[in-house]
Amino acid sequence: MNNGSYSRLQQVLSKGDFAVTAECGPPRGTDAGIIQKKCSLLKDCVDAVNVTDNQTAIVRMSSIAACVHLLQNGIEPVMQMVTRDRNRIALQSDIMGAFSLGITNILCLTGDHQSFGSQPDALNVFDIDSMNLIHALRDMRDSGTDMSGYKLSEPPKMFIGAAANPFADPFEYRVLRLAKKIDAGVDFIQTQCVYNTKRFWEWIKMARDEGLAEKVHIIAGVTPLKSAAMAKYMAGKVAGMDVPDEIIKRMEGVPKKKAAEEGIKICLETISFLREISDVHGVHIMAIEWEEKVQEIVEAAGLLPRPQLT
Amino acid sequence: MIVGEQKTIAEIKEIIAPYSRVLVLGCGTCVKTCFAGGEDEVATLTSALRLAYNKDAKQISLEEFTVERQCEDEFIQEASAAISRNDAVLSLACGAGVQAIAKRFYKVPVLPGVNTTFIGMLEKHGLFTEECLGCGDCKLAVFGGICPIARCSKKLLNGPCGGSQNGTCEVDPETECAWQIIIERLTSLKQLDNLKKYIAPKDWRSSNAGGPRKLVREDHII
Structure with a gap:
């Protein structure tokens, strides 16, 4: 694992602290005030905040710009970058630009297909995949060269992340894919939301047996459920999501006005399950348009205050 | 093979609207295999267009012709006489066939009657899938x-x-x-x-x- 980056998230993980990250979706417009409001809700209760890159292929303020707003509000961003919209020329250029603006963490993704988004008539790019992007970043950072081999002046010293979905099929291949991402140069992994703890455990065990868990920081994803309807929607409509029936039943089993409370309770139970696993080094709280609950969750999970770094 | 799908009658009518004498030109290779532009489809389309124009009380002359392969000059030549008798060609070949006609007969408007979709295979009757x-x-x-x-x-x-x-x-x-x-x-x-x-x-x-x-x-x- 690289130690040359300037990332706070990396320092927290390297020290062996249990990291906490959250998520911030940029607005569908130019209002930086929306980001500032989200920042005020997340500041001091997490180590870094992921900024999504036109997630679900819906056009939003760019991830880079929103990351800069985070920096200006005292929050370290994790810039998500998808290969759906940019070819290798634009990706490398944006990485250099982002680093020059103070962005030190990146999450490499292929991205949701544009057919899910607001403009399904768009042409996609997919010049390279997320694996290639990880590799390119590692080469830029560690060898100081771009994808053509050109020596860069002041290469981007990014802390490199990628996603993993322990719940997607084919299950047996998921660990092999994780191994490939580690070989390509990934420093940390953020996983899909964990609801199916049994399957997550099987995945971690496979990663451990393959000697992978010690080579990367695994940050497990959680999303608090707001309602039974949300649980059912995520189970049925969101690609790659695994919400077991027992979770749906639990959400259905409480009165509607108590549902959000129950969702947070499930989330806290999941966090405490994850903290028991030595190979899980942090938790990524994706409270979708529910940022005001992050502090409550982090506090109730006993994860406050966040470590102060010198 | 190259897989294609015939355009709708409505779109074809719109494309050929400016012309009064149109040659419907089929291709006997890929588009024949995928039922988009072979001799049979040329006949069916022409009949359907005639019926539609009768209903609209519009006069248009439609002539049918099919060559073995529209993407090869050697075969295209067989259509020379028919092409010269008409104002425009409605080609039911793939995009390569349409352009081959355009290249050979540069003064004749060539209009596509088929949407060329992909290089694929016949997976089962009625189902073609993209493979390459x-x-x-x-x-x-x-x-x-x-x-x-x-x-x-x-x-x-x-x-x-x-x-x-x-x-x-x-x-x-x-x-x-x-x-x-x-x-x-x-x-x-x-x-x-x-x-x-x-x-x-x-x-x-x-x-x-x-x-x-x-x-x-x-x-x-x-």
């Missing part, structure tokens, strides 16, 4: 004979993505996840190790990203 993008640098040996460039919605070379579930693609539950098939096939071939290797970014120069392509066969130049 013609990227010019075939790596099927690595992927067990299943192409991730053509058949993965995200062209992933180091796939599958997180949206593969129960063997289907997140983009369309009716579409098989190419990566699921690749993994199953390589497992049965005992070649799953192929996928442990990192696959470097594709060099797209051999594809049409490098501009329109030409294939020169020196040994065939007379």
